[in-house]
Amino acid sequence: MLSAEQNEFVTRVGPGTPAGSLLRRYWQPVALTDELAGPRPVKAVRLMGQEFVLFRDEQGRHALLDRDCPHRGADLAFGRLEDGGLRCPFHGWLFDATGQCLETPAEPAESKMCTRIRQAAYPVVEKSGVLFAYLGQGTPPAFPDFDCFVAPDSHTFAFKGLFECNWLQALEVGIDPAHASYLHRFFEDADTAASYGKQFRGASADSSMPITQVLREHDRPEISVASTDYGLRLTALRRLSQASTHVRVTNVLFPQAFVIPMSAEMTISQWHVPVDDTHCYWYAIFTSFTGPVDKQQMREQRLQLYELPHYTSRRNKRNDYGYNIEEQRLATYTGMGDDINVHDQWAVESQGAIQDRTREHLGTTDKGIIAYRRLLVKAIKGTLAGEPAPLLVDAAQAAQLTGPASIDGIAHAPAGADDAEAGPVDTEAYWQAADLERRQRCEWAAARLAPAEQA
Structure with missing residues (x-):
């Protein structure tokens, strides 16, 4: 439970706020690369309560500028891409990707005014189909x-979706391993062979057992949390028998992302990015360790739920998330369809625009959330004191941060062990070996292993 003051401290992200100051020290997703496809690659962006315009210029450079023209405050998101930059339609002032004003056409021909005008600009880089921007001071x-x-690129796919709630409660659902046994419970197990692109619908690794069966029949996971150089590692164990244990390893990438298994072949790296204090986007990069990602199938699956251009869910609070009483009785625990994104959206939006954490009562399965909040508060206080924060790394340090391991599988006792006589399953050795084996079988991942680890 947090006090009202503590809750404000960790949730508010506008300019000058404690949490906002921390988050601005990190690269933040601002758009999918696909959103700048088409004849006019210009997009209005709202991020952490600020207004920006994102564009790609004629030279192919990505740029993020403050949205209000520094002349008279007109909206640069309606600007024209021409003459090497973005031109304001009001008086024709032209800005390049660095924010430098190149022309002030209404001024006298001999005027040098444009040389003294610079719009605030922010670094932008493209990573795996996502455009990241840096809003902080100094070197990113x-x-x-x-x-x-x-x-x-062939082995990644990126997508996003809008949640109408604060970023922190949206993030916290992803670092809660216990909720899946209820929120994502299905009363019948679907054909795991048809599970491509769908989370919690396939079989766990090293087993033919559907993950839906694991979650439904084993709803009391043993959860442990370990501090890492990137944030936190969470391990959830579900004892299936004396000789076998379901192992799920997930990770928190500080400050606001997590890496979780999607299937035996694919992981999800997902950020929860504040639009403002009461809205956020999730950005996900799906990474394959087998063959290339079927991007068309992945996109078509998600567009059944999400509407463009704002990536809003067709099932939302205005239509009760598609709730159906017969479905809740017979098919799914929520009665809100079989897309787990809808389940998560209902769970976090139903907590309110900003969850009132003075009313919560955390249990033992919330240890990941507790550990993350402690890490977050420490980093915010450190930022206010001018101290370093986690994962603010240079190139040499970044090269040492790999992975992280994210596994969903079933560990078994040694072959030949009788179920009644088998000793404890070594679950840590299992997930480490499973992660290494998956990398050894994957061409791009194997190339990054140390020589001694390569198969």
């Missing part, structure tokens, strides 16, 4: 060599 941190950033 380097991008760690995480799987989602180093896998080839």
Whole structure:
């Protein structure tokens, strides 16, 4: 439980706020690369309560500028891409990707006024189908060599979706391993062979057992949390028998992302990015360790739920998330369809625009949330005191941050052990070996292993 003051401290993200000051020290997703496709690659962006315009200029450079023209405050998101930059339609002032004003056409021909005008501009880089921007002061941190950033384009797919709630409660659902046994419970197990692109619908690794069966029949996971150089590692164990244990390893990438298994072949790296204090986007990079991602199928699956151009869910609070009483009785625990994004959206939006954490009562399965909040508060206080924060790394340090391991599988006792006589399953050795084996079988991941680890 947090006090009202503590809740404000960790949730508010506008300019000058404590949490906002911390988050501005990190690269933030601002758009999918696909959103700048088409004849006019210009897009209005609202991020952490500020208004920006994102564009790609004629030279192919990505740029993010403050949205209000520094002349008279007109909206640059309606600007024209021409003459090497973005031109305001009001008086024709022209700005390049660095924010430098190149022309002030209404001024006298001999005027040098444009040389003294610079619009605030922010670095933008493209990573695996997502455009990231840096809003902070000084040199941005380097991008760690995480799987989602180093896998080839053929093996990644990016998407996003809007949640109408604060960023923190949206993030916290992803670091809660216990909720899946209820929120994502299905009363019948679908054909796992048809699970491509769908989370919690396939079989766990090293088993033919559907993950839906695991979650439904084993709803009391043993959860442990470990501090890492990138944030936190969460391990959830579900004891299936004396000789087998379901192991799910997930990760928190500080400050606001997590890496979780989607299937035996694919992981999800997902950021929860504040639009403002009461809205956020989730941005996900799906990374394959087998063959290339079927991007068309992945996109078509998601567009059944999400509407463009704002990536809003067709099932939302205005239509009760598609709730159906017969479905809740017979098919799913929520009665809100089989897309788990809808389940998560209902859960976090139903907490309110900003969850009132003075009314919550955390249990033992919330240890990941507790550990993350402590890490967050420490980093915010450190930022206010001018101290370093986690994962603000240079290029050399970033190269040492790889992975992280994210596994959903079933660990078994040694072959030949009788179920009644089998000793404890070594679950840590299992997930480490499973992660290494998956990388050894994957061409792009194997190339990044140390020589002694390569198969």
